[in-house]
Amino acid sequence: MTTDPVISAKNLSLTFQTNDGPVHALKDVNLEINKGDFVSFIGPSGCGKTTFLRVMADLEKPTAGEITVNGVSAEDARRARAYGYVFQHAGLYPWRTIGGNIRLPLEIMGVSKSEQDAAVKEVLEMVHLDGFEKKYPWQLSGGMQQRASIARALAFHADILLMDEPFGALDEIVRDHLNEQLLELWARTNKTIGFVTHSIPEAVYLSTKIVVMSPRPGRITDVIESTLPKERPLEIRDSPEFIEIAHRVRDGLRAGHAHD
Numbered sequence: 001m002t003t004d005p006v007i008s009a010k011n012l013s014l015t016f017q018t019n020d021g022p023v024h025a026l027k028d029v030n031l032e033i034n035k036g037d038f039v040s041f042i043g044p045s046g047c048g049k050t051t052f053l054r055v056m057a058d059l060e061k062p063t064a065g066e067i068t069v070n071g072v073s074a075e076d077a078r079r080a081r082a083y084g085y086v087f088q089h090a091g092l093y094p095w096r097t098i099g100g101n102i103r104l105p106l107e108i109m110g111v112s113k114s115e116q117d118a119a120v121k122e123v124l125e126m127v128h129l130d131g132f133e134k135k136y137p138w139q140l141s142g143g144m145q146q147r148a149s150i151a152r153a154l155a156f157h158a159d160i161l162l163m164d165e166p167f168g169a170l171d172e173i174v175r176d177h178l179n180e181q182l183l184e185l186w187a188r189t190n191k192t193i194g195f196v197t198h199s200i201p202e203a204v205y206l207s208t209k210i211v212v213m214s215p216r217p218g219r220i221t222d223v224i225e226s227t228l229p230k231e232r233p234l235e236i237r238d239s240p241e242f243i244e245i246a247h248r249v250r251d252g253l254r255a256g257h258a259h260d
């Protein structure tokens, strides 16, 4: 068994050239993510969370430094379909059914119809949407649509799931429920998850590792290894251990703001 990191960033920087001058979205970022980690990225708007996730997924190219995914370049990892990506908004095609949306990337990949059928059934069960295959996105609530978009990202069995604030637009009760379900899915599948959030409780509840970032330039100010057990009922949020980790995240966010 290998202990090599699944994702490794070394002195990673990304500067966007804009009409207003250079924007240092990421500066000298170093991070290792191991197999089965659940890593949250938290920080104020503009600190480079989305950019970092997009670099991992080869949707942006760094201007300096190095990133490897599964030991190869992000580009090779993308070609090998190493990850599924979940966007902030579900982004389901309204003219396709839920099943049709999940099927789409598989159709593009040339997967056989019978394998598509099996995958759609499997991932809908994983996100507790069995029976919704023939519904259209508009027939589902916001939380269900987001679950469908997670199902779509799971459909080609990638070991890495990159999620950009997938529950940000949902109300708190729905979000709690989805957080519980996501943890359950993570425990069951042993996937490696990168998760962007603005919420301290969400980051602490979900993660094995919390990466605190700060803006101008976008950088990592703290990496917190969670001491919480893998089994996490929602009530764990009232435990002293949870509150202590949340304090450390808050302190990290404050320290980052002090640079402004």
Ligand SMILES: Nc1ncnc2c1ncn2[C@@H]1O[C@H](COP(=O)(O)OP(=O)(O)OP(=O)(O)O)[C@@H](O)[C@H]1O
Pocket: 016, 017, 018, 023, 024, 025, 043, 044, 045, 046, 047, 048, 049, 050, 051, 052, 218
């Ligand atoms: N394509 C782009 N061109 C120019 N600047 C960009 C581009 N993408 C991002 N930026 C800038 O890079 C910085 C980091 O953006 P990014 O979206 O990664 O931050 P974020 O932490 O995810 O923010 P939010 O929490 O608001 O989503 C911001 O200043 C943003 O304006």
